[in-house]
Amino acid sequence: MSAPFNALSAAPVNGHWHHGRPVERDLGPDVAVVRQIRREVAERLTKASRVREAATNTPMPTEEREALTRRLISEALDAYATAEMQAGRPPLRPQVESRVARTVADTLLGAGGLQPWLNNPEVEEIVANGCDQVFVRFSDARHERVEPIADSDAEMVDLIRMLAARTGNDERRWDRAAPLLNLQLADGSRLNAVLDVVRRPSLSIRRHRYLTMTLPELVELGAIDTALSELFGAAVRSRLNTIVGGPTGAGKTTFLRGLASAIPARERLVTIEDTYELGFDHDRAAHPNVVAMQARDANVEGEGAVDMAALFRNALRMVPSRVFVGEVRGHEVVPLLNAMSQGNDGSMSTIHASSSAGVFRKLVLYAAAAPERLDPATTNLHIAEGLHLVVQLRLTDTGRRFVTSVREVVDADGLQVASNEIFRPGPNEHAVPGAPPSTALMDRLAFHGFDPTLLQRRAGWWDSTGRAARTGDGGGWPR
Numbered sequence: 001m002s003a004p005f006n007a008l009s010a011a012p013v014n015g016h017w018h019h020g021r022p023v024e025r026d027l028g029p030d031v032a033v034v035r036q037i038r039r040e041v042a043e044r045l046t047k048a049s050r051v052r053e054a055a056t057n058t059p060m061p062t063e064e065r066e067a068l069t070r071r072l073i074s075e076a077l078d079a080y081a082t083a084e085m086q087a088g089r090p091p092l093r094p095q096v097e098s099r100v101a102r103t104v105a106d107t108l109l110g111a112g113g114l115q116p117w118l119n120n121p122e123v124e125e126i127v128a129n130g131c132d133q134v135f136v137r138f139s140d141a142r143h144e145r146v147e148p149i150a151d152s153d154a155e156m157v158d159l160i161r162m163l164a165a166r167t168g169n170d171e172r173r174w175d176r177a178a179p180l181l182n183l184q185l186a187d188g189s190r191l192n193a194v195l196d197v198v199r200r201p202s203l204s205i206r207r208h209r210y211l212t213m214t215l216p217e218l219v220e221l222g223a224i225d226t227a228l229s230e231l232f233g234a235a236v237r238s239r240l241n242t243i244v245g246g247p248t249g250a251g252k253t254t255f256l257r258g259l260a261s262a263i264p265a266r267e268r269l270v271t272i273e274d275t276y277e278l279g280f281d282h283d284r285a286a287h288p289n290v291v292a293m294q295a296r297d298a299n300v301e302g303e304g305a306v307d308m309a310a311l312f313r314n315a316l317r318m319v320p321s322r323v324f325v326g327e328v329r330g331h332e333v334v335p336l337l338n339a340m341s342q343g344n345d346g347s348m349s350t351i352h353a354s355s356s357a358g359v360f361r362k363l364v365l366y367a368a369a370a371p372e373r374l375d376p377a378t379t380n381l382h383i384a385e386g387l388h389l390v391v392q393l394r395l396t397d398t399g400r401r402f403v404t405s406v407r408e409v410v411d412a413d414g415l416q417v418a419s420n421e422i423f424r425p426g427p428n429e430h431a432v433p434g435a436p437p438s439t440a441l442m443d444r445l446a447f448h449g450f451d452p453t454l455l456q457r458r459a460g461w462w463d464s465t466g467r468a469a470r471t472g473d474g475g476g477w478p479r
Helices: 028-056 062-086 094-109 112-119 153-165 215-220 226-237 252-260 308-315 333-341 356-369 376-386 439-447
Strands: 123-129 134-138 143-146 180-184 190-194 202-206 242-246 269-273 290-294 322-325 348-352 389-395 401-413 416-425 431-433
Touching: 028 062, 028 094, 028 153, 062 094, 062 153, 094 112, 112 123, 112 153, 153 180, 153 190, 215 226, 215 252, 226 252, 226 401, 226 439, 242 252, 242 356, 252 348, 252 389, 269 308, 290 308, 308 322, 308 333, 322 333, 333 356, 333 376, 348 356, 356 376, 356 389, 356 401, 356 416, 376 401, 376 416, 401 431
Parallel strands: 242 348, 242 389, 269 290, 269 322, 322 348
Antiparallel strands: 123 134, 123 202, 134 143, 180 190, 190 202, 389 401, 401 416, 416 431
């Protein structure tokens, strides 16, 4: 049963949360002043942005926006001081005025009304249907409706455009001609926004609580047992091509980071994503030689688009030790399967699928829709020739995430891929040993350090409660 929705339940974190709502910190009676100045500046900033965009057909540059914001804050505080003195009241003390200015600037130049939730380590998802219908999902699966992230939909749109302008080296348009936006925020969160084709602007943010991950850490979190940890480590060292499947929010990206932690630091990695998310290039200690590539949409003139399939073909010319595709969801499936079947072993990817067997069907569907229009039999031959392992993740109603199935790809026979489910869902949905691996796979894993006796249930497997027997932890990790 899903966790109950609660619009007013308390979520205290460091004293800055009350009834599920963020509040300004350390301002005491100045909270009202902060809100007034923030509202006035946001309105003027939004209006100025609209005027500039109408005149130039381009969003306001980040540097210009920051300078304008600080000038508007100063003007608003001067006007407030004048109004207070005319009313016979003393103006703000200099230190209080500086604090108000800093708080307003941090809000408007940070992530606005989103910033408190981005600062909360327990928040996993933030969604907004317009500026005032805002919902937050926490790591314990609680859902809460919280205060507006902006004072108007126009201000919300301006905030999102500001975040898009800060993403760095790529052009991320968001307007009537390009109403769909995907980008990675500075903290690694993934943002999606929709404009104009919806009644009100829509925002969805998925946060990654673990920007780095290792196999031992996955064991500690209860996502895998020590036996699976050893198996995955040997699989990575033996360069098995692997696809990780699971539903939305199951932690596929986090799990891929865990697998990648077993790759020797000397190897050259190339990652391909539609939106930066894997972040291997931010962990230089573990992965010093990484090239991170991101697909690009067309510009205003309809030129310059680079899709993931094109990036993948180029990646194979970059002398990679391994290629990672953040998520297979379309045409890139054909070059991925071609690479796997042509000797680029050790490649990994993720895919949305409801079961480990369903991964094969998804690959067939994507390949049929690709420009190459591969028929199912041909796709299955590619799968049998190049793919070695499929790992399936489970997401429970309580927000726990863990491995539930592992399949070894054996062969293909026309419309079917033959596979061994070497780990299958047990009574608690956690993966338990199933069909024995093929002799070829077992020999390959053993050569790279895997102990076959770990496949015996007594060797540190899940206990009857679904806990990892060697960890004392239960059930899997929050994303």
